[in-house]
Amino acid sequence: MSDGSLFTTVLVANRGEIAVRVLRSLRELGIRSVAVYSDADADARHVREADTAVRLGPAEAAKSYLSIPAIVAAARETGAQAVHPGYGFLAENAAFARACQEAGLVFIGPPPEAIEKMGDKIRAKATVSAAGVPVVPGASDVDIPEGGFAEAAARVGYPLLLKPSAGGGGKGMRLVHEESELDAAVESARREAKGSFGDDTLLMERFVTTPRHIEIQVLADAHGTVLHLGERECSLQRRHQKIIEEAPSVLLDEGTRAKMGAAAAEAARSVGYVGAGTVEFIMSARNPDEFFFMEMNTRLQVEHPVTEMVTGLDLVAWQVRVAAGQPLTLAQEDVRLEGHAIEARVYAEDPARSFIPTGGTVLSVHEPSGEGVRVDSWMADGAVIGTNYDPMLAKVIAYGPDRAAALQKLDRALAGTALLGVGTNLAFLRALLADEDVRAGRMDTELVDRRLSELVSSAVPPEFFVAAAVDRLLSLQPSGDVVDPWEVPSGWRLGSPGGVVFRLRTGETQAVVRVTGTPSAASVQVEDAAPVEVSASRSGGLLEVRRAGGIERYRRADGPERTVWLSREGRACAFADQEVSLSARGEAAGAGPVKSPMPGTVLVVKVAEGDVVSAGTPLLVVEAMKMEHTVTAPIDGVVSELPARVGAQVALDETLAVVSAAEEKP
Template sequence: MFDSVLVANRGEIAVRVIRTLRDLGIRAVAVYSDADADARHVREAHTAVRIGPAEASRSYLSIPAIVDAAVSSGAQAVHPGYGFLAENAEFARACEAAGLVFIGPPVAAIDAMGDKIRAKATVSKAGVPVVPGASDVDIPDGDFASAASKVGYPLLLKPSAGGGGKGMRLVHAPEELDAAIESARREAKGSFGDDTLLMERFVTTPRHIEIQVMADTHGNVIHLGERECSLQRRHQKIIEEAPSVLLDDVTREKMGSAAVEAARSVGYVGAGTVEFIMSAHDPDEFFFMEMNTRLQVEHPVTELVTGLDLVEWQVRVAAGEHLAIRQEDVVLKGHAVEARVYAEDPARGFIPTGGTVLAVHEPAGDGVRVDSWMAPGAVVGSNYDPMLAKVIAWGPDRAAALHRLDLALADTAVLGIGTNTAFLRGLLADDDVRAGRLDTELVDRRLSTLVSTDVPAEFFVAAAVDRFLELQPSGPVVDPWDVPDGWRMGGSGGVTFRLKSGAARAVVRVQGTPAAATVFVDDAEPVQVSARRDGDVLEIRHAGGFHRYRQACGPDRTVWLARDGLSFPFGEQEFVLASRGEAAGAGPVTSPMPGTVLVVKVAAGDVVKAGTPLLVVEAMKMEHTVTAPIDGVVSELPVRAGQQVALDETLAVVAPQEEQQ
């Protein structure tokens, strides 16, 4: 067994591999770019080596930098994780040349399966069924139109040199072919440095089934069952499960045997995945798509139903050990489902979000596993993949696993960054998903019902109450004059907040005390609530029940609230102490309490809308933005920045425009 192994990756897979290395008593060496100097995988390794700046091409994709790090750190072997250099034959060769064991398949196997065209030809000779198609190699003089007509429409264009959905184009008719080829070649060249294309018949209502294989250096090859990976967006998996509800025992064994033969055909060693496609309407017919010569993102579901640690067996096989289990020893117990949590916005085409993590809460409990790299202060930028974590649940059957996963996602909160957690919960609740009626196009068909830009009113209530709690004076003795209740001669007018979350806005008035508050959201009926803070959790009770919101505040005073998988930021948190009539009507805009004018945002004669910020007054060690009560014109502005003002002193006068004519 090795004494020291370098993990040539980052994020959750680096954390996950380091965990197994520690369990095996192996010294774990991490590598990091400048962007990851304080990352979780760096802190959890025994030692770490800097390999370059944030750009992946100059750090995690730099073969010389990683090999030098392994040699200088005294590592005996390198685990590549997935992504980056995991399926790079040149990297495997460089490791071997430096006297390092590459924890992965032989170079020849990576070469053979790394090219989709060669891979199909190789496994076809071994008797594995392949999708009918053609490639640049087969098509004379680039006559794609003729070849396409033989393959048949719809067809799928795929880069020969890569995966992950990059460069893939679905072509429904001949008139779409030329534009699709041009686009696919451009993206393939940019992503993989090779614009060679493969075209394949597109299987209707396709299901994506993959088989996990494991092979040692002594000729033993077994499969560990299948994973269903049909729930995808942009050809990228988002929810995976094991086993598949589509396969019976006979089909499982046929696909498993085909996967084993595919692995044998290239002299495979280590953990690998053979991917197949089949029609949801004809599960007896399946076709080889490709082989991933590495560990898969979704490997945890296989681990949970087999009880095996795949990383451990990668390491043991690379160290020359025999596989300790035979094919007949592999038994699938229960069901497991994994959801990928991404920093992305499903409502905007799944574009990456990013930012700084303010707080993290990850679920735990029986049958729940989380593979994550999240920690407060982590920065999610544009240099790397936006996947934050994987939440995985096991149950004695599929229904139990889905239920546990839904509860786990509801208890997942990454504050400071927009994520796809609510989308994942919506997808898991879909009737067809629950029934196991899956295909790779399901997400596209249902997307409009699975995403929303709406901010529930209850979150506006929680955000206003959270700010209201911030205003409460602290200490055992409270001067009544320090209580910000908007008191006037006619009684308490409460505190009015103007809140914004994305494109959503609301005016929220909180009246009373945190223990007994009346909350008005715009013109809706008031809500009676009782609120308190428990650390970073906001607890709110009302007639509808009891809710707990995870809370975090950013340096720009944007407050994030999360509950049941939903999370929203609330910025531009303006408030003014006023009676209900004063908040809605015209007239002088007065100072809510004694303070100092910090900023004057308008000038006399400016035309403003209701809610337009006029001035910023500092009081009670907080900044208060004073806004226009109505649409109109600033007719008077008697104060300046730096001026001390008294309670109820006039700061500005906004008059309706018709009064100025």
């Protein structure tokens, strides 16, 4: 809207927490909002919070959130004047931006030409290099002759990083340490790039050792003003995807900050950028004076809240104002970074199992609040976490006068976050934030890989088993005005108390727990440990366990099949009172069924029934939430059964193949 007046109706072409967050700013601006949704999100939080909502199509993203005709039609149908793309999906799709323009809609983002120039990493490097911005040495499919990939890799030097030319977010990236790993990495990277972005063109770059990931937020209007809003440190990553972000970075001094900010602004100017965007740099922790351009994200970033908290600016509101033709009303000298902000991404994943996605139905959600705490989330009781979309559930952000205060506040906020019914990375995030090097600011993008075994633990604290046992005992108590004492499960018997025995399992951990007495006065023994004296009661969604050392409060929710979820201090466990065969896990490690490690889709089947395989031979590739997992043969043997088929939807622990020892083949 060239006259500068704000829009009256804006459609948000996204889902999840970013859709909820954009809706918040639209409400504050007094703008009517339109949500879109797939069948999987018909009752999602962003649908309920928008002023109106339009169905796009089935759960498959290609037929809903990635359908340009469906989104444009929804905007026309609802009288929207502009479209906010959020991030992911079509946010960096130049064809979508043009389709909006052709339909008379304002795309709240940069011009299509800027998206094209920066969306192609190969072209982006050439563009910013010509503008004087330093770039990492590398090569690409564009300038590598057919069959010359290995030779080009040798020239770039190992270790090197393979990256899709299109897209971002860590999808399709592969770190290659030596030549023997190259072919398999290229095959996997191309397949994931094609599936995620429709383009399997690859770029290879020299991998900077002890790398720090620093990005600069830029904001530009259509009147020639380009500002940089300081940096964010995004070095704590898993699978090349960020998990902790903060502003400002402890690595940068004022001189380096000014140089990087100027370089970022120049990169934006070089493509005629308008709106909010991020220029990403990489630098070595050993040489913080040297930095290299990696890419520009032509959209709002997941981690934009930390910049908002230290600058006091609402980036979404400014995106809308700029798209409406309004000029920026602040100058570079007006930008001040005050205090420190840190963000943690909460994912539906299992860090102890290489971060494979989890899923399920949210039975109960509790999110922290308070001064200096912000939560961007799409969670609600009853939300279904499937395999169709990215597994990020929420972002918890904390602000303090300095980094130490922000770290402490974020730790307590994560401790007070509970998502029952779905496995999350909350306990891992708290362990990572408590790491000595992280607290000291000695970070790089490889830290999580180096420390993963120390940061994850499958051990379940014994107090959780105590709580689960007394909670089960509470469930067994008879109700009514008149209680038959013989129906009270106290474990009483003639001569001495016998106790009630529960066989509890959570994940792969199980324990025999004996409870003597009643919930108000119980003695609980976990395996062979010394008994502890406790009393327990429930109030709403809380379980309170009192013992000599104090009071423990657990958030609880009943799950399916007599399972109870308990959460405390960021750790959540699902306890089932049932017998579990110890031999089952041993058999799985040898001959027998090979099961899916996560719910998802079979992408590739690499073997056929009757094939002779060796231990470690890739059998299939399963994909879920944009993550590939290669399933390998557990032993030397023969593929005696192969029920899995390409394109099939599979559940967690569903049998994909059966590998038998060679002599056992029927």
